[in-house]
Amino acid sequence: xKPNFSLRLRxxxxxxxxxxxxxxxxxxxxxxxxxxxxxxxxDLALLQEVWSEQDFQYLRQKLxxxxxxxHYFRSGIIGSGLCVFSKHPIxxxxxxxxxxxxxxxxxxxxxxxxxxxxxxxxxHINGLVLNAxxxxxxxxxxxxxxxxxxxxxxxxxxxxxxxxxxxQFLPHQPGSPSHTSKKxxxxxxxxxxNMHPKDLGCCLLKEWxxxxxxxxxxxxxxxSDEGCTMVPKNCYVSQQDLGPFPCGIRIDYVLYKxxxxxxxxxxxxxxxxxxxxxxxxxxxxxxALMATLYVRHSPPQQSPTPTQxxxxxxxxxxxxxxxxxxxxxxIAQARWWATFAGYVxxxxxxxxxxxxxxxxxxxxxxxxxxxxxxxxxLILGAGAVYLFHMQEAxxxxxxQAELQHVLGRAKKTQELDSExxxxxxxxxxxxxxxxx
Amino acid sequence: xKPNFSLRLRxxxxxxxxxxxxxxxxxxxxxxxxxxxxxxxxDLALLQEVWSEQDFQYLRQKLxxxxxxxHYFRSGIIGSGLCVFSKHPIxxxxxxxxxxxxxxxxxxxxxxxxxxxxxxxxxHINGLVLNAxxxxxxxxxxxxxxxxxxxxxxxxxxxxxxxxxxxQFLPHQPGSPSHTSKKxxxxxxxxxxNMHPKDLGCCLLKEWxxxxxxxxxxxxxxxSDEGCTMVPKNCYVSQQDLGPFPCGIRIDYVLYKxxxxxxxxxxxxxxxxxxxxxxxxxxxxxxALMATLYVRHSPPQQSPTPTQxxxxxxxxxxxxxxxxxxxxxxIAQARWWATFAGYVxxxxxxxxxxxxxxxxxxxxxxxxxxxxxxxxxLILGAGAVYLFHMQEAxxxxxxQAELQHVLGRAKKTQELDSExxxxxxxxxxxxxxxxx
Numbered sequence: 001x002k003p004n005f006s007l008r009l010r011x012x013x014x015x016x017x018x019x020x021x022x023x024x025x026x027x028x029x030x031x032x033x034x035x036x037x038x039x040x041x042x043d044l045a046l047l048q049e050v051w052s053e054q055d056f057q058y059l060r061q062k063l064x065x066x067x068x069x070x071h072y073f074r075s076g077i078i079g080s081g082l083c084v085f086s087k088h089p090i091x092x093x094x095x096x097x098x099x100x101x102x103x104x105x106x107x108x109x110x111x112x113x114x115x116x117x118x119x120x121x122x123x124h125i126n127g128l129v130l131n132a133x134x135x136x137x138x139x140x141x142x143x144x145x146x147x148x149x150x151x152x153x154x155x156x157x158x159x160x161x162x163x164x165x166x167x168q169f170l171p172h173q174p175g176s177p178s179h180t181s182k183k184x185x186x187x188x189x190x191x192x193x194n195m196h197p198k199d200l201g202c203c204l205l206k207e208w209x210x211x212x213x214x215x216x217x218x219x220x221x222x223x224s225d226e227g228c229t230m231v232p233k234n235c236y237v238s239q240q241d242l243g244p245f246p247c248g249i250r251i252d253y254v255l256y257k258x259x260x261x262x263x264x265x266x267x268x269x270x271x272x273x274x275x276x277x278x279x280x281x282x283x284x285x286x287x288a289l290m291a292t293l294y295v296r297h298s299p300p301q302q303s304p305t306p307t308q309x310x311x312x313x314x315x316x317x318x319x320x321x322x323x324x325x326x327x328x329x330x331i332a333q334a335r336w337w338a339t340f341a342g343y344v345x346x347x348x349x350x351x352x353x354x355x356x357x358x359x360x361x362x363x364x365x366x367x368x369x370x371x372x373x374x375x376x377x378l379i380l381g382a383g384a385v386y387l388f389h390m391q392e393a394x395x396x397x398x399x400q401a402e403l404q405h406v407l408g409r410a411k412k413t414q415e416l417d418s419e420x421x422x423x424x425x426x427x428x429x430x431x432x433x434x435x436x
Numbered sequence: 437x438k439p440n441f442s443l444r445l446r447x448x449x450x451x452x453x454x455x456x457x458x459x460x461x462x463x464x465x466x467x468x469x470x471x472x473x474x475x476x477x478x479d480l481a482l483l484q485e486v487w488s489e490q491d492f493q494y495l496r497q498k499l500x501x502x503x504x505x506x507h508y509f510r511s512g513i514i515g516s517g518l519c520v521f522s523k524h525p526i527x528x529x530x531x532x533x534x535x536x537x538x539x540x541x542x543x544x545x546x547x548x549x550x551x552x553x554x555x556x557x558x559x560h561i562n563g564l565v566l567n568a569x570x571x572x573x574x575x576x577x578x579x580x581x582x583x584x585x586x587x588x589x590x591x592x593x594x595x596x597x598x599x600x601x602x603x604q605f606l607p608h609q610p611g612s613p614s615h616t617s618k619k620x621x622x623x624x625x626x627x628x629x630n631m632h633p634k635d636l637g638c639c640l641l642k643e644w645x646x647x648x649x650x651x652x653x654x655x656x657x658x659x660s661d662e663g664c665t666m667v668p669k670n671c672y673v674s675q676q677d678l679g680p681f682p683c684g685i686r687i688d689y690v691l692y693k694x695x696x697x698x699x700x701x702x703x704x705x706x707x708x709x710x711x712x713x714x715x716x717x718x719x720x721x722x723x724a725l726m727a728t729l730y731v732r733h734s735p736p737q738q739s740p741t742p743t744q745x746x747x748x749x750x751x752x753x754x755x756x757x758x759x760x761x762x763x764x765x766x767i768a769q770a771r772w773w774a775t776f777a778g779y780v781x782x783x784x785x786x787x788x789x790x791x792x793x794x795x796x797x798x799x800x801x802x803x804x805x806x807x808x809x810x811x812x813x814l815i816l817g818a819g820a821v822y823l824f825h826m827q828e829a830x831x832x833x834x835x836q837a838e839l840q841h842v843l844g845r846a847k848k849t850q851e852l853d854s855e856x857x858x859x860x861x862x863x864x865x866x867x868x869x870x871x872x
Contacts (some may be wrong), residue, residue: 071841074834076536077827093841094597095834099511099533115830161530183619226787301750366802373809383560391513394551398510398531405507405529 005297007113007126008267012037012045012135013254015136015286016237018081019342020052024236025281031056032276034062034282041066045085046134049284053413056083062422070241072132073290076101076115082134082191084121092122096162099395100140100151111138111148118159118191119359122184128262128295135159137201141367143243146343150330153323155400156201160208161402163187185262186295187211189255189376190228192286197250206255206322207316212256214266215289215394223271224248229287233274236285254291263298266291317410320403327400334393341386442734443562448473448481449626449690451665451722453672454517456488460672461717465498470498470711473521477502479520479561480551482570482626485720487550492519502653509570512537512551518570518627520557528558532598535831536587538574539826547574547584554595554750558620564698564731567620571595571627573637579679586766588630589759592637594733597838599623619625621698622731625646625691628665628722633686640759643752647691650702650727659707660684665723665789669710672721690727697736702727713807752847756839759818763836770829777822 016033017023037045037059045067050056056072062069068087075097076082084090096118102111118135138148139153146152189211195202197213206213215227224231230241230250242249258264270290276282352375358368452469473481473495481503486492492508498698499506503521510516511533520526532554538547554571573591574584582588625647633649634637642649651663660667666677676683694700706726712718776811786813794804 013554071837072839074830076830077823079830090841091845093838096532097535115827277704369806370809373813377809377813391551394510394515401507401510402529405526408528 004186005126005128007043007128007295009041009125009130009186009188009291009293009295011188011254011291012040012288013047013134013252013291014040014045014284014288015048015192015252016050016055017284017286018050018052018055019371023094023285025244026055028279029283030058031062031279032279034059036237036283038066039310040290042182044123044132044188046132048134048136049081049083050083050193053079059083059085071119071121073119077113077115078100078110078115079213080115080117080119081136082117082119084119084132084134085382086121086123088123088125090121091124091436093120095119097157098155098158099398100154102148103111103150103392105385109139109141113202116155117161120162123345128185129183130188131163131190133159133163133187133189133191135189135193139194147238149193149327150333153201153204153235153326154325154330154396156193156195156205157323157399157403159189160324161204163189163209163211170335177356184262185259186251187257188293192227192252194251200319200322200326201435207319211255211257212264213258214269214289214293215250218269218291221270223269224287227269227271229271229289229303230285231287234282234285234287235275236282237274237387252289254287254289256293258295262295264295266294267294268292317407320410321405324400324403324407327396327403331393331396331400332394334389338386338389339392341382341389344382345379345386348375348382351375352379366378441562441564442835443564443731445480445566445622445624445731445808446478446731447624447690447727448475448476448478449483449570449688449689449727450481450720450724451484451485451489451628453720453722454486454487454488454491457832459721462491462665464715465719466494467498467719468533468715468856470495472719473499474502476726477804479523480559480568480624481518483570483661484570484572484628485517486519487514487517489515495519495521497706503672507555509553509555511548511553514551516551516555518553518555520555520568520570521560522557524559524561526557527560529556529797531555532594534573534591534594535834536590538587540671541821545577552591554598556598563565564621565619565620566624567599569595569599569623569625569627571625571629571631573628575630577623578732586762586832589637589640589762590766590832591617592629592631592641593644593759593835593839595625599625599645599647621695622700623693624729626689626725628688630687630758636755636758636762638689640748642691642757643755647693647698648692648865650705651686651731654702654705655704656704659705659711660723662686663705663707665707665725666721667710667723669686669723670718670723671711672718676720681826688722688725694731697734698731700729700731703730704728753843754845755842759805760836760839760843763832763839767829767832767836770825770832774822774825777818777825780818781822782813784811784818787811788815 018026018030020026025060032098042148053072060070063085065395067087068089071090071093073082073095074218075095080095080097082314093133100117101114101116102109116136116138118133121132123130138152140146140148140152193202203258205211215221221227225248229250230237230253231248232239232242232246239246254269256264263320268291272283274285274287354370355368355372355375359365359372370375388422444620450469452465452823454462454466456462485521486508489508496506499521502590503523505522505524505526507520507526507529508515509518509531511531512771516531516533523670534552537550537552538545540548540549552574554569557568559566559568573586576582576584604845629638641647642697657663661684663686665688666673666685668675668682692700704727707723708719710718710723741867788808791808791811795801
């Protein structure tokens with residue numbers, strides 16, 4: 001790579017609100033989205049909520065010249081809704097389906113059926129390795145009583161782990177060259193996180209991965225107030241969707257980072273503002289994000305020895321602790337439901353025995369026979385609820401155990417604070433920040 | 437790292453057959469397993485089928501001095517059954533739960549409830565980064581009519597992707613130092629793959645990741661004939677378990693690889709042979725594997741430019757194609773079941789309408805009321821089957837699309853065979869083999 005290497009990356013992100021039969025003006029909006037993407041010719045367009053594979057195929061065909069590479073990420077029963085269109089060839093594709101994603105009996109919310117996931121594509125652009133992630137986390141249906149909070153925190157943690165998995169910057173290994181452990185040169189994450197910037201999951205994700213927020217870093221911002229991606233001006237957005245934030249919410253993001261040897265800056269960030277100048281309706285109920293990023297070569301710096309004491313390291317530790325606590329509350333809730341379902345099963349079995357006795361006798365035998373099948377149904381239903389919440393508890397326990405492990409290592413690191421091992425655990429985060 | 441660096445790694449692997457209430461002599465076997473592990477003091481002990489977390493806690497306590505680090509991988513409803521005990525501190529823990537893992541209505545097989553997974557722990561031993569994976573794939577209940585074949589192929593592909601995800605050796609990037617993309621120095625995979633060495637999934641896994649089989653590579657082998665890990669001599673193994681292989685089957689493995697700059701050899705590999713010399717019963721229905729690996733420093737070699745033509749590259753391509761075909765058959769099967777369930781739903785709705793009409797009339801109204809609830813049950817059951825098989829089809833499609841992408845790249849590479857890009861796709865596999 002030449003020392004004066006410089007790359008401009010134009011990225012588009014949109015939650016398309018493409019629910020067949022339910023989303024208004026879907027076909028027209030998809031058509032206009034295709035036109036816009038063809039006109040602007042971004043390097044990458046990352047889309048969410050393209051629930052119909054036909055819509056993806058329509059866009060694929062329409063965009064085939066400007067975006068020769070495309071992929072639809074399949075998962076769950078309906079699909080993840082995620083897809084990507086790229087000007088550059090895709091080298092690798094993989095995805096991670098979140099372990100926890102709502103409840104199957106919350107049919108009206110529907111998230112469980114989608115198999116929410118994080119998709120990854122690896123691109124090689126002018127010798128630069130770019131890992132681009134697209135994701136969509138579980139929706140927040142009520143800010144006040146968010147029954148999915150623990151699931152979203154677990155998803156944010158899994159996403160952070162999935163990103164680190166592919167692009168982690170390990171602490172410098174003695175005897176190894178300066179940046180032997182790098183894999184991706186640039187990491188880009190776009191998507192609808194369904195979290196506000198200060199929400200626990202969002203902070204955890206950013207702190208743990210070292211990803212920077214394009215809205216906060218951009219040199220030139222044009223768009224909706226405060227970078228909101230759901231705004232009241234948008235005719236598809238109701239005040240109910242915005243809850244206690246009538247001016248709008250920011251839940252869609254463009255996040256990025258680079259390894260040592262490169263520097264990245266967000267030259268411009270633009271959002272749509274709730275209406276389309278060429279049409280009476282906007283592209284979606286979410287606003288699109290359009291970012292222009294510049295990646296430049298910069299001489300590799302000596303990895304600074306992390307010098308922070310426990311106080312400086314506390315933000316990420318506090319976030320980990322907070323997430324640990326929230327997951328613990330989720331586990332307690334899941335176990336409560338499993339226990340409740342267990343009692344219902346027990347009660348159902350008792351009723352079944354009673355009905356069998358009644359059916360064998362002469363008094364009320366007809367009623368007993370009539371009630372027999374609903375009782376079996378009740379037991380089976382409660383059994384399914386029991387199994388589901390046991391699985392939920394296992395999934396939350398798993399995430400909590402991973403956090404526990406990290407916190408355990410952090411504690412050991414603090415104990416050995418004066419020794420060189422101090423760099424081990426949080427060196428990762430420290431290096432990420434230093435590199436940027 | 438010193439040039440004369442050398443590391444001895446002693447590894448233990450066992451499928452423990454620890455099903456509460458069902459597995460014979462479980463408590464006694466766990467006790468003897470603990471004694472053996474304490475006595476031998478391996479670097480790593482990787483266990484499968486420890487279905488009861490109490491068993492894990494018992495072993496953890498018993499092994500706390502010889503193996504200070506331990507982890508139990510939680511997933512599904514019952515748990516993955518995977519756990520690890522390590523002499524060395526564990527730096528990182530993560531896991532991947534397989535998307536497809538049998539059918540919930542095959543309760544007697546039970547795999548679906550376990551949430552089969554691959555667990556990963558990252559260890560730093562004397563400055564060396566070791567990624568150790570432990571896994572357990574879906575069981576094969578019938579060799580002749582294996583309804584889980586496509587699931588196991590998908591699991592093998594996901595496992596291969598998960599391993600590459602953490603330890604992939606990317607093709608040499610222009611301008612970057614010789615081995616910038618390495619992350620783990622050593623990759624170790626132990627577990628019960630439920631696949632014979634020549635089975636499609638097993639070959640795909642080994643070819644795609646470049647992992648070597650300790651049984652085939654070892655300088656000194658002691659144990660059961662042909663390296664079998666389920667043998668007729670074992671009193672817990674029935675002839676039915678062995679199916680058409682009365683002499684035994686090899687389905688448990690120790691696999692490994694290293695990056696350029698290191699070389700690895702398997703000094704000894706030992707298996708138990710179906711009986712315990714100190715007890716009347718063996719440790720499990722599977723045989724344990726005990727390997728001694730040596731990792732040594734070796735001068736980094738210039739990555740050879742892959743010179744193979746299409747003919748030499750064909751093994752992995754053929755495997756990918758074969759897996760693609762098998763997944764296709766799995767998709768057809770899944771769709772058949774979804775369609776069948778769809779017809780049952782339709783039929784159930786018709787019956788329900790008929791029953792409603794009958795119940796409103798006078799003829800057979802009692803029978804109609806009696807049959808109403810079972811009909812609703814039938815519709816709900818068929819609905820669940822429909823959703824499950826739709827999800828199965830999506831999961832298989834996803835794996836097939838990933839294979840399709842790889843095959844597409846391979847085709848492009850073949851077309852550009854005379855140009856430097858030839859190294860792109862299969863350079864990865866070629867380099868892995870060359871490095872070893």
